[in-house]
Amino acid sequence: xxxxxxxxxxxxxxxxxxxxxxxxxxxxxxxxxxxxxxxxxxxxxxxxxxxxxxxxxxxxxxxxxxxxxxxxxxxxxxxxxxxxxxxxxxxxxxxxxxxxxxxxxxxxxxxxxxxxxxxxxxxxxxxxxxxxxxxxxxxxxxxxxxxxxxxxxxxxxxxxxxxxxxxxxxxxxxxxxxxxxxxxxxx
Numbered sequence: 001x002x003x004x005x006x007x008x009x010x011x012x013x014x015x016x017x018x019x020x021x022x023x024x025x026x027x028x029x030x031x032x033x034x035x036x037x038x039x040x041x042x043x044x045x046x047x048x049x050x051x052x053x054x055x056x057x058x059x060x061x062x063x064x065x066x067x068x069x070x071x072x073x074x075x076x077x078x079x080x081x082x083x084x085x086x087x088x089x090x091x092x093x094x095x096x097x098x099x100x101x102x103x104x105x106x107x108x109x110x111x112x113x114x115x116x117x118x119x120x121x122x123x124x125x126x127x128x129x130x131x132x133x134x135x136x137x138x139x140x141x142x143x144x145x146x147x148x149x150x151x152x153x154x155x156x157x158x159x160x161x162x163x164x165x166x167x168x169x170x171x172x173x174x175x176x177x178x179x180x181x182x183x184x185x186x187x
Contacts, residue, residue: 001116001144002124003054003062004034026061034062037142038069041116044146049113052106054120062142063118096126103127103164111151111159 008014008024015021028034041048048070053063090098099122106115117123121139127147150162 003059034065035069038066
């Protein structure tokens, strides 16, 4: 899921008075709120077992709204993870590879759990593009991708996993649009 709107993009004067102008918070007034996405996820009747969040304040705040909408009582619910923005000079290929490695590692670490990752637009676009096989064009604030994979349990708690499958991309609901240029396969 992409985080919600950041305040500095909507209030150009905010940076002039902020103590930490490089660290804008979430802005929720008048826009699709993260809690609405949390409500949609809850209505899917798929429990979210873990939430992984980029350490940026706006991502943490987005995740807090989503978790509240999911109506979870467990205080030990989320973990911060470094789902970084693209590094300076990092190519789309390298960013996609990095996001894929993170997603695979988390899914492999928690194979029987439903995970929610709250990150930035490129993270959602690269993940959904990788699954769909075409390039993500635009991920709106609070846009999300829903994916699954089959897990095959073996002896001694071992498991094998299938490939991820992208589910239910509805542009008006998920807020992701695609273009038809193919995405190169990355490791």
